[in-house]
Amino acid sequence: MKRTSRDIRTANRYEVLRHVIAESPAVSRQHLASATGLSLATVATLVGELLHLGAITEVGYEDSDGGRPRGLVAVNAQGGALIGVDVAETYIHVEVFDLSLTVLARADEELRPERPGEREPRQVIARIAAAVRAVVEAAAIPDDRVLGVGVSMPGQVDREGGVSVFAPNWDWHDVPVLDLLAEHLPYPLHLDNPLRACTVAELWFGAARGREHAVVVNLGTGVGAGLALGGTLHRGASNSAGEWGHTTLVLDGRVCHCGAHGCVESYVGAPGIMQNLRELSPGSPLLHPDDQTATVEALGRALADGDPVAVKTVRDTARYLGAGLADLVNLLNPEVIVLSSWVAAGLGEPLLTEVRAAVAGRALRRPLASTEIVLSPIPTNPVSLGAATFALEGWLASTGRKSRTNTSTTAAAMIRSTPS
Amino acid sequence: MKRTSRDIRTANRYEVLRHVIAESPAVSRQHLASATGLSLATVATLVGELLHLGAITEVGYEDSDGGRPRGLVAVNAQGGALIGVDVAETYIHVEVFDLSLTVLARADEELRPERPGEREPRQVIARIAAAVRAVVEAAAIPDDRVLGVGVSMPGQVDREGGVSVFAPNWDWHDVPVLDLLAEHLPYPLHLDNPLRACTVAELWFGAARGREHAVVVNLGTGVGAGLALGGTLHRGASNSAGEWGHTTLVLDGRVCHCGAHGCVESYVGAPGIMQNLRELSPGSPLLHPDDQTATVEALGRALADGDPVAVKTVRDTARYLGAGLADLVNLLNPEVIVLSSWVAAGLGEPLLTEVRAAVAGRALRRPLASTEIVLSPIPTNPVSLGAATFALEGWLASTGRKSRTNTSTTAAAMIRSTPS
Numbered sequence: 080m081k082r083t084s085r086d087i088r089t090a091n092r093y094e095v096l097r098h099v100i101a102e103s104p105a106v107s108r109q110h111l112a113s114a115t116g117l118s119l120a121t122v123a124t125l126v127g128e129l130l131h132l133g134a135i136t137e138v139g140y141e142d143s144d145g146g147r148p149r150g151l152v153a154v155n156a157q158g159g160a161l162i163g164v165d166v167a168e169t170y171i172h173v174e175v176f177d178l179s180l181t182v183l184a185r186a187d188e189e190l191r192p193e194r195p196g197e198r199e200p201r202q203v204i205a206r207i208a209a210a211v212r213a214v215v216e217a218a219a220i221p222d223d224r225v226l227g228v229g230v231s232m233p234g235q236v237d238r239e240g241g242v243s244v245f246a247p248n249w250d251w252h253d254v255p256v257l258d259l260l261a262e263h264l265p266y267p268l269h270l271d272n273p274l275r276a277c278t279v280a281e282l283w284f285g286a287a288r289g290r291e292h293a294v295v296v297n298l299g300t301g302v303g304a305g306l307a308l309g310g311t312l313h314r315g316a317s318n319s320a321g322e323w324g325h326t327t328l329v330l331d332g333r334v335c336h337c338g339a340h341g342c343v344e345s346y347v348g349a350p351g352i353m354q355n356l357r358e359l360s361p362g363s364p365l366l367h368p369d370d371q372t373a374t375v376e377a378l379g380r381a382l383a384d385g386d387p388v389a390v391k392t393v394r395d396t397a398r399y400l401g402a403g404l405a406d407l408v409n410l411l412n413p414e415v416i417v418l419s420s421w422v423a424a425g426l427g428e429p430l431l432t433e434v435r436a437a438v439a440g441r442a443l444r445r446p447l448a449s450t451e452i453v454l455s456p457i458p459t460n461p462v463s464l465g466a467a468t469f470a471l472e473g474w475l476a477s478t479g480r481k482s483r484t485n486t487s488t489t490a491a492a493m494i495r496s497t498p499s
Numbered sequence: 500m501k502r503t504s505r506d507i508r509t510a511n512r513y514e515v516l517r518h519v520i521a522e523s524p525a526v527s528r529q530h531l532a533s534a535t536g537l538s539l540a541t542v543a544t545l546v547g548e549l550l551h552l553g554a555i556t557e558v559g560y561e562d563s564d565g566g567r568p569r570g571l572v573a574v575n576a577q578g579g580a581l582i583g584v585d586v587a588e589t590y591i592h593v594e595v596f597d598l599s600l601t602v603l604a605r606a607d608e609e610l611r612p613e614r615p616g617e618r619e620p621r622q623v624i625a626r627i628a629a630a631v632r633a634v635v636e637a638a639a640i641p642d643d644r645v646l647g648v649g650v651s652m653p654g655q656v657d658r659e660g661g662v663s664v665f666a667p668n669w670d671w672h673d674v675p676v677l678d679l680l681a682e683h684l685p686y687p688l689h690l691d692n693p694l695r696a697c698t699v700a701e702l703w704f705g706a707a708r709g710r711e712h713a714v715v716v717n718l719g720t721g722v723g724a725g726l727a728l729g730g731t732l733h734r735g736a737s738n739s740a741g742e743w744g745h746t747t748l749v750l751d752g753r754v755c756h757c758g759a760h761g762c763v764e765s766y767v768g769a770p771g772i773m774q775n776l777r778e779l780s781p782g783s784p785l786l787h788p789d790d791q792t793a794t795v796e797a798l799g800r801a802l803a804d805g806d807p808v809a810v811k812t813v814r815d816t817a818r819y820l821g822a823g824l825a826d827l828v829n830l831l832n833p834e835v836i837v838l839s840s841w842v843a844a845g846l847g848e849p850l851l852t853e854v855r856a857a858v859a860g861r862a863l864r865r866p867l868a869s870t871e872i873v874l875s876p877i878p879t880n881p882v883s884l885g886a887a888t889f890a891l892e893g894w895l896a897s898t899g900r901k902s903r904t905n906t907s908t909t910a911a912a913m914i915r916s917t918p919s
Contacts, residue, residue: 087507235865244865292736304830308733315832316712316869325863326826329750330819339825339861399750405759406746410724410830412735441759443745445655445664449736 088125089476090311091117095125096134096154096475097283100179105138105151126152133158134178134475154179159226159474160218162211162266163467165273165460166232168192168248168300171207174463175214178471180284182459184217186210198249200259208263227267227470231276231462232256233301238318241270247336267477269469273297274321276465277419277455278305278312283468285457286417294413295455296323296404298422300371302344304407324348328403346399349375349422355399356392363388375425382429393426394433401437408442408450419455427454508545509896510731511537515545516554516574516895517703520599525558525571546572553578554598554895574599579646579894580638582631582686583887585693585880586652588612588668588720591627594883595634598891600704602879604637606630618669620679628683647687647890651696651882652676653721658738661690667756687897689889693717694741696885697839697875698725698732703888705877706837714833715875716743716824718842720791722764724827744768748823766819769795769842775819776812783808795845802849813846814853821857828862828870839875847874 098114099106108126112119129135129152136155140148156179165172171188188210192198211228234246241257257268278287278295287293287307295305304323306313313320324344325337332341333354345351349371356366356374365381365388367373381389404416418431435452442450455461518534519526532542549555549572556575560568576599585592591608608630612618631648654666661677677688698707698715707713707727715725724743726733733740744764745757752761753774765771769791776786776794785801785808787793801809824836838851855872862870875881 292733306831308728309731311729313712313728313831315866316834317832317865319863319866319869320830320832322829322832322863322866325829326746327822327861328747330748330752330822332750337863402747402750406826409742409745410740411726411733412737412740412742414736441747443739443742443757445737446735446739446742 091115091121092125092128092475093283093472094310095122096129097288099129099135099152100154100284101288103153103179105141105153107141107149107151109149132475156181159224160215160220161226161467161470161474162214162228163276163463163465163470164207164211164228164230165276165462165466166203166207166230167273168233171203171210172460172463173207173210173214174460174467175218175220176464176467180464180467180471183220184214186213186217192249198251200251200254200256203249204256204259205263208260211264211266222265225266226474227269228260228264229269229271229276229466229469229473230256230260231271231273231466233273235319236270236272238269238271238314241268243270267470267473269466269473271318271466271469273299273462273465274303274305275312275314276463276469277461278307278321278465279468279472280457280461280465281305281417281419281455282307282310282312283471284464285455285461286415286453290414292411292413293415293417294407294411295417295419296407296423297420298347298400298418299420300349302348306411308411308413323403323407326403326406328399343399343403347396347403351399352378352392352396352422355395356388359392359395360388365389365392372421375422379425379427382426390429393430396426397430397433397437400430401434402441404434404452405438405441405447408438408446412446413450416450416452417455418452419457419461423454511535511541512545512548512895513703513892514730515542516549517708519549519555519572520574520704521708523573523599525561525573527561527569527571529569552895576601579644580635580640581646581887581890581894582634582648583696583883583885583890584627584631584648584650585696585882585886586623586627586650587693588653591623591630592880592883593627593630593634594880594887595638595640596884596887600884600887600891603640604634606633606637612669618671620671620674620676623669624676624679625683628680631684631686642685645686646894647689648680648684649689649691649696649886649889649893650676650680651691651693651886653693655739656690656692658689658691658734661688663690687890687893689886689893691738691886691889693719693840693882693885694723694725695732695734696883696889697881698727698741698885699888699892700877700881700885701725701837701839701875702727702730702732703891704884705875705881706835706873710834712831712833713835713837714827714831715837715839716827716843717840718767718820718838719840720769722768726831728831728833743823743827746823746826748819763819763823767816767823771819772798772812772816772842775815776808779812779815780808785809785812792841795842799845799847802846810849813850816846817850817853817857820850821854822861824854824872825858825861825867828858828866832866833870836870836872837875838872839877839881843874 108122112122135152138151138153156177158178161176163174173186175183188206232243235244237244243251243254243256281287281295293307297303302324303321325342327341328343329341333345335342335345365377378389528542532539555572558571558573576597578598581596583594593606595603608626652663655664657664663671663674663676701707701715713727717723722744723741725741745762747761748763749761753765755762755765785797798809
């Protein structure tokens with residue numbers, strides 16, 4: 080309800096840094112003011128704060144048509160390191176980034192949830208910690224320069240408490256992920272789920288940047304819709320907004336693993352797409368039973384060859400997906416809908432073309448006129464990028480406040496005293 | 500994107516006045532600070548602005564346990580008049596309110612859209628103007644004390660331009676409602692639609708007050724969902740968010756008047772409920788063909804008597820409505836869903852009970868746990884109340900700015916010089 084001036088200042092700090100990162104290699108305060116719509120005085124204050132934090136650095140002057148030369152700033156890539164962790168059912172993927180969000184090192188751990196013990200919380204947490212230590216070592220980052228670690232865990236997450244409330248793939252209930260992880264790692268820690276990680280990645284670096292209202296639709300095994308409304312992530316009352324995959328598309332339709340019938344996810348998630356293919360052509364060689372990835376890859380390749388079964392499968396899927404996206408257009412009236420995650424990447428432009436036509440056939444004229452539908456432009460893993468962005472946001476927001484592990488202020492202080 | 504400090508100040512001014520109105524008869528700055536979460540200094544500034552505007556007034560002191568007595572403020576009911584206009588297909592309903600949002604006078608005009616000429620824009624606009632003049636006269640309000648008129652028109656509305664983009668009931672396209680109305684009325688004018696009017700009424704005076712995230716579901720001939728997210732109305736990219744009535748519930752289901760199939764509205768709008776009744780009992784005496792109001796009233800009365808056909812019709816309707824509301828719970832994770840408008844009022848508690856059960860059977864556990872579903876507590880016409888609230892918001896936001904007709908500042912100045 081009551082948005083404080085502190086919230087505004089934090090949001091504006093994000094906004095200015097976003098623009099500095101985007102306007103590489105260097106940008107003036109004047110340009111930042113016109114790009115953000117903030118006053119020059121406000122931008123000057125925010126730039127001062129970011130300089131003080133060590134997030135950006137002065138890099139010289141530009142000519143300004145005979146006037147006083149304008150100071151230029153750029154992101155201080157060496158100002159610290161951010162770590163993004165994408166925990167999925169069968170793997171842990173970790174990336175370490177510099178402050179320009181360039182990947183410095185990666186590490187992967189395989190999880191075998193079918194083996195006894197390998198889905199146990201302490202076991203999974205130890206593997207996450209090991210992977211984080213591996214990237215920090217690989218990139219040769221001193222501990223005091225790690226500004227934070229963002230962890231994305233599938234399922235329902237209590238972000239403030241750092242708790243995995245429910246992870247359906249491992250049947251976890253109320254696991255205190257960050258408390259357990261803090262036993263291994265001395266860094267500020269942040270927890271959320273892949274849907275929100277992808278959405279924040281699009282807000283900072285992707286197709287939602289600069290948009291007032293955007294929806295990031297995650298198409299993977301599960302599906303969801305991250306809502307970026309009014310320029311910020313809409314989390315809802317208990318950080319569980321975005322469960323578009325479990326909205327009804329076909330009353331009394333296919334049984335969904337959530338227990339309900341006819342959910343969007345059961346038609347357009349990877350297993351749903353396999354079902355669409357199976358209903359069309361039960362013996363299709365494109366169908367790899369028990370292997371979603373291989374099936375989607377086979378569909379993608381067959382589409383490129385104009386294979387009629389693949390084309391029809393994608394058209395059927397787009398009919399379902401288009402109806403579900405038209406719901407988002409009509410209800411939320413966003414400027415952009417971004418299709419993200421591996422199924423969207425795997426079926427690419429052919430899916431996009433069919434989906435745009437299906438949405439146009441169903442959505443109301445006025446909201447439709449203001450909505451673009453695009454594929455995510457983020458070339459790397461959006462989940463680890465988004466998780467690292469949570470760490471970046473946490474660091475930017477924490478100035479002057481005590482952070483979870485109390486090391487971020489120290490790290491910032493260290494960085495300020497380190498010559499760059 | 501860039502929320503300015505001016506936006507914040509306006510939002511905080513709304514918030515303080517909302518509390519002053521709610522905490523009738525009188526409230527201290529200290530209490531306002533603790534109720535809003537704002538600092539005492541900020542509250543003191545905002546109270547000063549509201550006093551200067553004439554929206555509130557000093558009304559004495561309260562004891563504070565031996566300390567300095569605390570000044571009390573109250574809404575200045577006589578500080579000006581607000582007018583709310585509810586334009587529907589077949590009627591115009593106008594109410595004039597004092598600043599405590601108490602109704603001072605009402606006027607009604609019947610519209611007969613089937614008669615040639617009576618759906619013509621100039622004809623309808625002239626009827627609206629006549630009804631507004633009637634209430635101003637009935638309440639004996641001098642012109643210069645009318646702070647604004649809010650008009651709710653069905654359909655799609657360009658709020659900034661004051662244009663009815665599309666009114667399906669009269670087949671209006673791009674009618675410049677406020678420009679036409681300004682030829683008749685010398686007051687600041689504001690335009691929006693009934694869905695958003697009801698939502699703002701709930702935000703200020705109803706079940707959404709003090710809630711961070713609320714959804715106001717309008718159940719009438721048409722249906723929609725007003726979204727109050729982050730404490731403010733979510734309008735979307737082109738002020739057309741909330742078209743929940745045209746989200747898909749049954750893929751390839753009933754034909755909807757929007758041209759699509761299986762929309763929520765075609766199952767739970769008044770004509771949809773009549774169809775549910777018809778499918779259950781084609782010859783039922785409860786069914787008044789061509790009269791939605793009479794049918795819903797008959798259903799309401801029969802429910803009170805435990806009539807099995809009425810009970811089953813409401814249960815069938817609640818199954819559809821519950822699935823549609825579960826979609827809102829899963830997607831938006833609101834704190835409260837408010838059922839508003841005449842169908843909700845007509846079927847009342849029996850509908851609410853069935854709907855709660857249906858939602859509980861479909862929504863995901865975590866978002867469901869934080870969502871209440873309630874009937875609107877607003878005892879009067881929420882559309883004219885909400886329309887008047889748009890006028891109130893416009894007046895509060897316009898301080899120091901030129902308003903549409905430039906009379907609001909004058910009116911405020913007059914009011915300040917008027918002894919109360």
